[in-house]
Amino acid sequence: MTPSTPSNFQKIQTNAGTKTVEEFRTYTQDEGTPARVIEHYRDMRRFQTLEFYERMEKKYSFENGAYRKLMTIEEAFVELENYIDASDPDLDLPNLLHLLQTAEGIRKANHPDWLQLTGLLHDMGKIMFLWGSGEDGQDGYSPNGKQWALGGDTFVVGCRIPDEAVVFPEFNELNPDMHDERYNTTHGIYELNCGLDALKFAWGHDEYMYRMLVANDAKLPREALDMIRYHSAYPWHDKGAYEHLMKDGDFERMKWVQLFNKFDLYTKDGDNELRGDKMQELWPYYKGLIEKYGLGGKLKW
């Protein structure tokens, strides 16, 4: 093992995968969705409010040079080794493996290297578990840790949660903001056609990682930053919600997020050759991309 390679690469094994497209993203209370996933979404709907978002925004601020820890990407990967996503019905694998699967899927499809790197980085925002607690939905240490402010499909806070576009719409009424007339209308706190970037999606790894990359002057194109910032916004990119809040150009941007999403989702099956030794082989290539896009040194997290 080389010292710069995340140490868990050699331990990771995958099972041969056999899932069909319809078998991904099954979210119903009666069709075999794991109880932990249902609970995750119930909590997320109960606790992700505008006030919570604003509290997290302060806690994870990069303003005026603020950060919580200086780490290289490799060091962050090492921290993420034992983090397992509790919100995802399709993924019981270490997140690191998912990131490499996504990146390799994009590479095999001959997409540009910045898009491959986006695949590698897109979920790294889950690193917030280092500073989080179960109370705030950011416990990545316990086997059944509360992770409703790390991952899961996001929705816009500060306006009505669209029943027709979210998983488990029956939990929407549990959201305190949906009983507050400032926030429970279709526009809520937003102006009509205010544009995608004015929206506050439920706080999680997407928003944090976007802010982190901007704070570290990543040389990634805007499309890459969009994919990272909005990939969990399924009600928006998959169900067409929030159309009234979009402005010119936002639909073009959505197409990139949708392209990315195919790789994020359908590479989660175990059918690949990314076993430990293969990962050792791949790492120098991705290390090169990390450096090329300005993320080679110690970064602010």
Ligand SMILES: [Fe+2]
């Ligand atoms: Fe993600």
Ligand SMILES: [Fe+2]
């Ligand atoms: Fe992902």
